Every structure is written in C-alpha cells, then in structure tokens.
Amino acid sequence: MDNLGIFYINLARSQDRRRAMEAELNKYHCTYTRVEAVDGKQPEMVKNSGYSAKLNKKYYHKSLSSGEIGCVESHKRALNAFLQSDFQCALILEDDARANYDLFQELTSVAQTANSWDVVKLYLGKKKKRLGNAVKISENLTIGIPQKIPNSTLAQLVSREGAEKLMQAYAEFGEPSDVLLKSWWRYNLRILAVENAVFDTADVASEIDQQSHRKGTKKHRLKRLWQKLKYEVFNQIKKQSDTLLSSLVKMSVK
Numbered sequence: 739m740d741n742l743g744i745f746y747i748n749l750a751r752s753q754d755r756r757r758a759m760e761a762e763l764n765k766y767h768c769t770y771t772r773v774e775a776v777d778g779k780q781p782e783m784v785k786n787s788g789y790s791a792k793l794n795k796k797y798y799h800k801s802l803s804s805g806e807i808g809c810v811e812s813h814k815r816a817l818n819a820f821l822q823s824d825f826q827c828a829l830i831l832e833d834d835a836r837a838n839y840d841l842f843q844e845l846t847s848v849a850q851t852a853n854s855w856d857v858v859k860l861y862l863g864k865k866k867k868r869l870g871n872a873v874k875i876s877e878n879l880t881i882g883i884p885q886k887i888p889n890s891t892l893a894q895l896v897s898r899e900g901a902e903k904l905m906q907a908y909a910e911f912g913e914p915s916d917v918l919l920k921s922w923w924r925y926n927l928r929i930l931a932v933e934n935a936v937f938d939t940a941d942v943a944s945e946i947d948q949q950s951h952r953k954g955t956k957k958h959r960l961k962r963l964w965q966k967l968k969y970e971v972f973n974q975i976k977k978q979s980d981t982l983l984s985s986l987v988k989m990s991v992k
Contacts (some may be wrong), residue, residue, distance in 0.1 A: 742849040742895075743825030744770035745816045748833040749777055755833040758940070762835075766842060771823075773816040778808035787811050793912030797921070802914065810915045813891060814908045817901045827852040828896045834940040835861070835893045840878055841936040847876040848895060848932075856900025856928045857919065859884065860893040860936040867931055880933040887922070887929055891915045893937035903927055 744763065748756045756772065763770050776783050781804065789807045813830070820828035827849040848858055858881060869882030896904065907918055907925045922929050 741826045742829060742846060743820055743823050743827070744768055744829045744831070745773050745819055746770060746831040746833055746835070747773050747775045747812045747816055749775045751777070752833065759831070759833040759835070762837065765839070766837070771819060773812070773819050776808040776811035776815065778804035778806075784808055784811070788814075788908060788910045790910045790912050793910060796912065798913045798917065802912070806914045809891075810908055810911055810918075813915050814905065817896065817905050817908075820896065821898065821901050821905070826898060828901065829860075830891075830894055830896055831937070832892050835937045836940050837937050838935065841932070841934060844876045844879040845895065845936065847879060848881065851875065852895075852897035854928070855930050856897055856903055857930070858895040859888045859929065859931040860895065861888060861890055861938065862931065862935045863888045863890055866935075869931060869933055872933060878934075879936075881930045882933065884929070884931040887920050888931060889916050890939075891919075892939055900927065 746759055746763070748759060752775075760770075760772075776787075778784060784804050784807045787807050787810070789802060789810075791801070794801060816828075816830045820830070829845060867884045867886055867888055869880075869884055872880050872882030874880045903925050904927075907927075908915070911918060913921075919927065919929060
C-alpha cells in the first residue's frame with residue numbers, strides 16, 4: 739500500500755478503542771497514523787471550531803451537539819495529516835471500524851483510480867445501497883455511484899483533490915460530517931461507494947452520544963422533511979454527471 743496512507747481517529751481518553759483498533763490494523767501488517775480526535779467534552783477545543791449557527795439554520799434541522807462538532811474537527815485533523823504526507827490517497831477510519839479481510843486487501847486497486855473520484859465510501863450503513871454505473875475494479879471489489887450516499891464517516895478513501903474539497907467544506911460548517919457529504923453538489927464532490935462493505939462498525943457505544951446529548955437536541959421535523967425532499971429531487975437530476983463519472987472510472991482502470 740505504498741501510495742495509500744492509513745489514518746485513524748481516536749480520542750486521547752479512549753485507550754481501549756485505541757488498543758482494539760491497532761490490533762485490528764496490525765492483522766494486515768500495514769503502517770498507520772493515529773490522529774488524536776477533538777474531544778467534545780472540552781468546550782475550549784470546540785469553541786474555536788468552524789461551526790456556524792447561520793449555516794446550521796440554513797442547511798440542517800437541529801443544532802449540532804458538541805460531540806458532532808468535535809467529529810467534524812477530528813476529520814479535519816485527519817485530512818490535514820494526509821495532505822501533509824506524500825501519499826496520493828488516504829484511508830480515513832474512525833476507531834470503531836472493523837475490516838472485511840478479503841476486501842481490505844483490494845484497497846490498493848481502488849487507490850490507483852484516485853484521479854477519478856474524491857471520496858469512496860467503504861461502509862454502507864445498516865442497509866445495502868443501490869449503485870449506478872457500477873465498475874468492477876478487481877475480482878472482489880466493485881464500485882459505483884450510490885443512489886443514496888451512506889450516512890457515517892466510519893471508513894472512506896479520500897483522494898488528495900477530495901481532501902482539499904473536504905477541507906474547504908469543513909472550514910465553516912453547519913451539518914454533521916457525514917450529512918454534509920450528502921450535499922455533494924455544493925462542493926463539487928465526486929462520491930462513490932463500494933458494492934460490498936469493506937468495513938463494518940464494532941459493537942461499541944457511540945463516542946458522539948457519550949460526549950453530548952445528541953438525541954436530546956430539539957428537532958425541526960418539517961424542516962427535516964423539506965431538506966430530505968430537496969435531496970431526493972436533486973438526486974434524480976444528476977444522471978448526466980453520473981455517466982461522465984462512470985466514464986472517468988472506466989478510463990482509469992484500463
């Protein structure tokens with residue numbers, strides 16, 4: 739994995755998670771970099787973040803918790819660490835990610851196509867996502883354009899161009915790290931997903947929920963419904979860009 743850097747995000751106080759994550763990565767005999775997460779329980783670290791109440795009101799249906807703000811800031815740290823390295827592609831993981839052994843070995847094949855995309859989602863959430871214009875990258879791995887971008891930033895590949903776009907998107911934000919990616923058109927993000935999940939989540943409690951009472955935050959249900967409707971409608975009119983992106987991917991693997 740010479741052209742692929744591995745970065746995992748971990749809170750300083752989460753030593754059990756750190757040990758479990760490093761034990762997981764050591765199975766694959768790869769080098770990796772730990773990125774210390776921003777702790778939502780330390781208000782002074784969140785106070786100087788790029789969180790914007792104005793953007794939050796415009797784009798999201800509830801205020802972000804300190805844990806959600808810390809999550810975005812943590813991903814900014816990981817992206818910055820990648821951009822300061824010599825790697826052409828980064829695998830960015832949260833510390834509760836667990837890999838599918840057979841598919842993990844195929845990531846170098848995907849990394850070689852990094853000129854054609856910005857982000858490849860490697861975790862699909864609870865439900866498998868339907869892909870458009872799927873392209874077989876290797877014997878075991880197929881990627882395509884997800885009809886719905888998976889929630890979660892648990893595990894994803896990021897190209898250098900993609901990292902620069904994400905840093906711009908996260909510079910001033912009003913949405914959680916994963917939700918922001920769903921509005922890919924605002925940042926011209928080219929987001930793909932794998933057909934079969936390369937990573938799944940370990941059975942551990944959410945660090946974001948532990949840092950702050952996210953589920954207790956007041957929601958604006960009508961606003962949430964309107965935002966979902968806009969997203970669904972916009973997804974239906976992106977077919978032309980889908981065709982272009984699929985062509986780029988096919989060219990990159992010839």
